[in-house]
Amino acid sequence: IQQRKKIADAKLAKDFEAVLKEFQKAQRLSAERETAYSPFAAQANVPSRQEVVLLDNEIAFNEAIIEEREQGIHEIQQQIGEVNEIFKDLAVLVHEQGTMIDDIGSHIDNAHAATSQGRQQLAKAAKTQKSNSSLTCLLLVIFGIVLLIVIVVLAA
Numbered sequence: 001i002q003q004r005k006k007i008a009d010a011k012l013a014k015d016f017e018a019v020l021k022e023f024q025k026a027q028r029l030s031a032e033r034e035t036a037y038s039p040f041a042a043q044a045n046v047p048s049r050q051e052v053v054l055l056d057n058e059i060a061f062n063e064a065i066i067e068e069r070e071q072g073i074h075e076i077q078q079q080i081g082e083v084n085e086i087f088k089d090l091a092v093l094v095h096e097q098g099t100m101i102d103d104i105g106s107h108i109d110n111a112h113a114a115t116s117q118g119r120q121q122l123a124k125a126a127k128t129q130k131s132n133s134s135l136t137c138l139l140l141v142i143f144g145i146v147l148l149i150v151i152v153v154l155a156a
Contacts, residue, residue, distance in 0.1 A: 012079075022069065
């Protein structure tokens with residue numbers, strides 16, 4: 001689980017770095033274009049209508065790109081939040097399963113102890129039963145001898 005988390009975190013970091021690099025590239029491009037237009041604007045004190053329209057279109061285009069990238073960054077932030085929630089849920093599940101495994105382990109230990117105790121009691125019961133059986137046979141033999149003696153005495 002730790003390995004999967006590390007892999008997922010590394011992937012997220014790599015994706016974030018890629019988006020950040022694209023954003024920085026767009027910033028540099030914007031700065032370069034801005035500096036490229038500054039000398040041009042200084043040379044031409046009064047820009048023509050066509051130049052104003054072109055600049056407005058380019059500004060609108062750049063704003064659209066910036067907005068699209070901001071949406072992309074926002075989506076990445078949402079996905080990172082979702083991944084964070086998934087990891088939290090996974091941690092809760094792992095913790096619950098760990099508790100269940102501990103409970104199963106204790107039940108196995110208890111069952112083993114009860115089985116050992118039951119085996120001992122069965123051995124003791126078998127020994128007692130064997131002893132009682134031998135005692136019963138001995139009593140029957142003694143009773144038979146006494147009965148035989150009584151019959152012999154009465155017959156005589």
